[in-house]
Amino acid sequence: MATFEENLGQLDKIVQSLEEGSTTLDESLKAFEAGIKLSRTCHKELNRAEKKIEVLLKQNNEVKGKENFEA
16 A cells, blocks of 8 residues: 555646646546545545544643644
């Protein structure tokens, strides 16, 4: 199983490839599909990490309110 960083790197390569526009329509659709899967996988990993952080902070009685981790 690939790490979060590996998945993110693959996603970045797919985005670059699609932005270049040098692939066929079929190749672009396949790349887009792979990108969507990678994006969902990364999102799930980020959600797991956020929940783990919340649990760790609650264990230390440091949570006073949920922080917004989005920029």
